Amino acid sequence: MKNTIRFITVCMAFLLVSVTCVTAVSAQQSDDQQVAEGQDIGVGGMEVTHTSVTCPVISIFGISNTENTVYDWKAGTDIWKEWLGPVKSKHYSKSRISGTDNAYDIPVIGVRGRVWKDDNSQFDQTDMEYNSADASVNYQSSEIFLSAYWKAQSDHTFEYSSNNDYWYPRTTDEEDLT
């Protein structure tokens, strides 16, 4: 009986250690994938997605022709503090073929990112690209020990004039280190 209990205890301990390790590895892989996809890389963040359908085009012969390309526009902001590291933020606008990570160039894509530390403006940067699928700006604080309320805000722009599609979302994220 004593051996059985000892066996069960060892199994439980092994399971616990295994789950902890697997979880840690999964979390690391998950973060890597998120970085690759430009989604959340911090402890929260916000991403919004806009999926579009190309409008029907009437040809000169009066025959309806629908373009099939469907694209996703993703806009996001993420601010986080690394362990014993600086506060970082990422502000991005992305255009992708829907459901994939393949770039879908549009005439104009842009993002403006601003970061506030309590009531003080810390960072303000723009990135505007023509005929591109990506725009992004990043911030990293110069200090490491920072007790403050941090807020990151982004203004995104997606313009696809020939498809009549315009989108101007705003995303925010915050990190409370008070």
Next chain:
Amino acid sequence: MKKSYFLCLVLFIITAAIIVFCCHGIENSSDLITMTGSVDGSGRPTTESVSYDPESVEESFGLGLYDAPIHTPEHSLHFSQTCAENESVNGYLFISNQMTENNSYLIFCLMDYNQTPFSCDSDERGILHRVVLRPYEERFVQYSLDPPGKGIHDFEIFALLKTDQHSLDTSFRQSTDFSYLGSKRLNLFVENETFPVVRYTNFSSLSARLCDPDYPINDGILLTEEPCSTKGWFTEGAEAGDVLHYWINLAADTRYPVSFAVITLVDYVQVPLQAGTLEKVWFGNLSVGEKISVPGSIVVPSEEGVHELMMVYIPVPYQRLETEPGVSTEFQQWLWTEPSIRIGLNVSTAVNASRADRPEAKSQVAL
């Protein structure tokens, strides 16, 4: 023996708790809510879906200018319009409210950077018009302005969100920074192909200060109480009729020069940039990395309550915005109009009231 059972039980509970916590965490990381957009009255497909946490997103809308209430590229005005000399400026503003809630849009127009009365749908002519859209509603709003005269004009139409909110809460005020404003600008050609020569303001003559090159603002605007300050200005207690002074921080980017126009709005109506003057627009150009702080002032509104003060930074005035219909001119600087933080002016008339209570004041009123 009992101790071993107890140890087993504790280990089991901890393991189960960790598994549940981890699974929950992984699930949360991909927790996106999908919303399906609307189809307009003609059955035309528009935005198919918007995915986000509706509790978090406060601003998501689209704008376009059209020559008819038809949402096709052929009817888009893109960035230019041609009018005859005595022809009214007519068009349709397309608004797509890509949010889960009703939203009220306050609309105004600038013709050559001056706020101009216009008619909107069936409303009478006025400076400001309000349009309310339901969740995911898309609507054309017809506008009409008087003929602006021969020449090339810059015309811009604005839609402002959350104009009925007057909270003095700092987080709301901070959230208004470069937010809750969308606009579309176009060059209006009225029997002329020559752009006006822009008279740029000499900011030195306005006692402008030069800010450090590492001042954090780039290609934008920040209103503050002190020159070149990084401390945000969100609310102000003010007395009716007083002159309120502040600083307008304007900055080029560290990578490129900028040209811009700036205007001041009080309760969303354009006012002079400095109290006691008539100028309602400054045109500026700053070289790479140049950052300045210019004194601004307004006369505080006479009515008690919370009023809204904001400025608008409009890039590349009087530049050809498209090389051909629908093809944007490529500029180096950020191309979209940015609003400043909306400063909540908490206006009191206490001093005026106490003055009015005095006998000499009453006699002046009586006279």
